[in-house]
Amino acid sequence: MSIKDTLHDRGASYGDFKTHAKISQAFKLLLEELCTETEKVLPDYQQEAIQMVFHKLGRVVNGDHMYIDSWRDMVGYLQLVVDIMEQTEGATDCKVTKFTISSETPVASSDSTTSSVKKII
Numbered sequence: 001m002s003i004k005d006t007l008h009d010r011g012a013s014y015g016d017f018k019t020h021a022k023i024s025q026a027f028k029l030l031l032e033e034l035c036t037e038t039e040k041v042l043p044d045y046q047q048e049a050i051q052m053v054f055h056k057l058g059r060v061v062n063g064d065h066m067y068i069d070s071w072r073d074m075v076g077y078l079q080l081v082v083d084i085m086e087q088t089e090g091a092t093d094c095k096v097t098k099f100t101i102s103s104e105t106p107v108a109s110s111d112s113t114t115s116s117v118k119k120i121i
Helices: 003-014 017-038 044-062 068-085
Strands: 098-100 106-108 114-116 118-120
Antiparallel strands (some): 106 114
């Protein structure tokens, strides 16, 4: 496959490169402006992940929004950040309470029937 063939295939999924570049750069400029405004200094890995998500969003906005791989790529970049942060001192996370349906604790519902909830921690 030639480079022209590859570029043609990518254009079918991602749209015109020049338009994509304009969209992607607008997202990145917005990030820079907001970080400056709020005096936020993000570590390189967070900046890079956000910029890559913006790049992928540019493809979605400019090209085929139903191309699953673009969405999957965004999740991947965000997961890389989570993986790093989970090993970073000072990073915080919320505590999540999970609930499952059980017959142990009756709970009144809005339609006067009774359902059950068991708290799992």
